[in-house]
Amino acid sequence: MSTFQAPKGTYDLLPPDSAKFLAVREAISGPLRNSGYGYIETPGFESVELFARGVGESTDIVTKEMYAFETKGGDKLALRPEGTASVLRAALEANLHKAGNLPVKLWYSGSYYRYERPQKGRYRHFSQVGAEAIGAEDPALDAELIILADQAYRSLGLRDFRILLNSLGDKECRPVYRAALQEFLRGLDLDEETLRRADINPLRVLDDKRAEVQKQLVGAPSLRDYLCDACKAYHEQVRELLLAEGVAFEDDEKLVRGLDYYTRTTFEFVHDGLGSQSAVGGGGRYDGLSEMIGGPSLPSVGWALGVDRTVLALEAEGVELELPATTSVFAVPLGDEARRVLFTKVTELRRAGVSADFSFGGKGLKGAMKNANRSGARYTIVAGERDLAEGVVQLKDMESGEQAAVAVDEIVPVLKSKLG
Secondary structure, three states: OOOOOOOOOOOOOOOOOHHHHHHHHHHHHHHHHOOOOEEOOOOOEEEHHHHHHHOOOOOHHHHHHOOEEEOOOOOEEEEOOOOHHHHHHHHHHOOHHHOOOOOEEEEEEEEEEOOOOOEOOEOOEEEEEEEEEEOOOOHHHHHHHHHHHHHHHHHOOOOOEEEEEEEOOOOOOHHHHHHHHHHHHHOOOOOHHHHHHHHHOOHHHHOOOOHHHHHHOOOOOOHHHHOOHHHHHHHHHHHHHHHHOOOOOEEOOOOOOOOOOOEEEEEEEEEHHHOOOOEEEEEEEOOOHHHHOOOOOOOEEEEEEEHHHHHHHHHHHOOOOOOOOOOOEEEEEOOHHHHHHHHHHHHHHHHOOOOEEEOOOOOOHHHHHHHHHHHOOOEEEEEOHHHHHOOEEEEEEOOOOOEEEEEHHHHHHHHHHHHO
């Protein structure tokens, strides 16, 4: 037993379960790669100020959940709690928006960190795949991203998820709603911290999950009643595009999301099989974020989907992914000459694109065949001195149990043919 354990609220990804996470990442990123999104990777930590400005100083993420620290040089940094601010910072720093081809379409995959009370579906270290389309204000772009996420989930076999959709208005109509909501909230019996939040960003109070708060929010002003004509028209276009493509969604006027930078379109993917942590992903439009972090006006939209939560959703639905075999061929040498010959053949198989493994450690036939069984290989190659003297190896089909001699020089083409 090791002296050390994974930190509280984190987890290790180990075979064979890790193959599921890889498959989920591949499935989520597949539609993005097919739609003009290029891969971006940013550092695991950034300036604290980037998240304070972008995510919002009143959010739980910044006030309670961010892992912040000061370096030996005095820099104040934070482990990234989300991806959008980092991706936009990187795009601005590299002047991608000046290349003349807007929107800049980017996708990413990585680990994020939040200091939360650990429970199933909520960890202090978690994995996401995200997408951002930077520099264009177009309802079709919002619809495209929602459709691509829907496509990714359906390609995995998920069916019992729902898409919640709302509009948060813009800088023209939201201030009027904000004032009406603040006036309503001041008349409620709320604790000091919630009242302070209402002064900074009252929409965040609508996102409060506590039952005693939600009970008092009945009758709160609805943002939908305050949307300006431009925001209403924009939102209706998003809805029409989704409906035209057969993507089902539910209008949810209370949907806020936990970040301050969202404007207009906001959406969430939820799965009712996950209990209280039902959100598997979400996103929205953030037209003012670039200016918040010192850049030019760049209307943008994006989302992030949780890999961990998606795996839990698959398990809740009983969906078994068709995962490729990690090993198709396993080589069992009996004797030094066989080790040399089969090691060469395993290398040739790998170069030919066949997943192959080798019995290391000089095990006897019985122990080596146990390893072959555990590997999940479809075929096993066995060779001893007598076989090699005749220029052959024994090829065993691990499913049928059938075994036949194959010429040493024919191993690679024969196995490629059998494995298709």
